[in-house]
């Protein structure tokens with residue numbers, strides 16, 4: 114169980130690590146790009162805006178000479194900037210002045226053209242353009258005079274510095290690696306914690322199962338004391354049932370229900386009066402009807418306890434017969450739960466081969482022949498054939514052992530199917 118848990122947990126923690134790394138990594142990458150964009154945009158805006166004062170000075174007293182001075186000034190300044198081109202348009206979107214870095218003329222021609230769509234804009238506009246691996250930003254800044262009138266706008270083409278982009282990308286990459294490592298370390302730290310918690314849970318549930326099984330034995334003994342004064346019948350019918358169940362390759366949960374049901378099959382006899390339960394002679398019709406009610410009493414007793422709900426099929430159906438002549442419901446064939454059909458055979462075989470107050474034990478051969486005669490009427494033919502194929506070895510293993518030996522074998526079964 115623990116080995117499976119290790120594998121189960123490892124797979125899930127690795128999956129969790131991958132999923133969280135992808136999700137958070139994507140978020141970090143996205144935020145890194147946003148940060149990069151914001152940084153470059155703010156630099157582009159700042160550099161483009163730095164030309165605003167020179168243009169406003171020209172606009173205060175425009176002349177041919179002032180324009181020449183402006184052209185010289187912006188051509189001189191652009192060489193110091195990351196801008197590759199700066200253009201000044203008047204209010205009618207006519208180009209008044211421009212400066213372009215000689216090395217950037219070819220790049221400028223590859224950038225998308227634009228018309229006068231920015232003439233009416235009153236705010237700063239910045240558009241990002243990628244050419245090959247380089248990032249360019251086209252910035253439009255309106256020029257507004259003191260009276261709030263728009264005098265024109267500046268267009269700057271900014272070439273984002275590769276070293277700054279590389280630096281921000283490197284920071285984003287390092288953040289990404291850090292996130293992946295933190296998630297990995299967290300997953301690693303969770304591993305022993307979950308294993309430890311689960312081990313405690315397993316110990317707790319095993320203790321709980323042992324407590325429940327102890328209660329099962331106590332109840333079984335209480336019925337035995339009431340009925341026959343020994344546990345031996347309960348032990349034998351449970352072992353016969355388990356062996357048949359194993360031959361039929363029942364599931365673990367079905368085996369648990371079979372064992373619980375075998376232990377508690379006659380629990381309802383607690384509610385039957387001594388006068389009927391211990392009557393030496395044959396029961397009257399009315400007494401037999403009362404005796405039959407032990408099935409309902411048993412069902413009522415275990416009804417409220419969830420751990421015993423899988424014992425209910427055996428408790429309520431162990432007196433049903435394959436041909437429908439049994440009680441309490443007269444179920445037939447496959448309508449009788451399989452574990453009840455198994456138990457009915459084990460119960461009768463043990464009753465036949467055992468000494469009872471009203472009879473001596475039948476021999477093995479006589480008991481087997483009675484089972485054969487009842488095949489298809491009382492017992493499921495398939496289960497009976499299977500049992501008869503192994504009856505002699507099962508009788509040798511179970512039929513003549515004392516209570517202590519049988520209890521030991523039963524403990525092994527309980528260990529196998531309940532822990």
Ligand SMILES: [Fe+2]
Nearest residue numbers: 378379431432
């Ligand atoms: Fe019974």
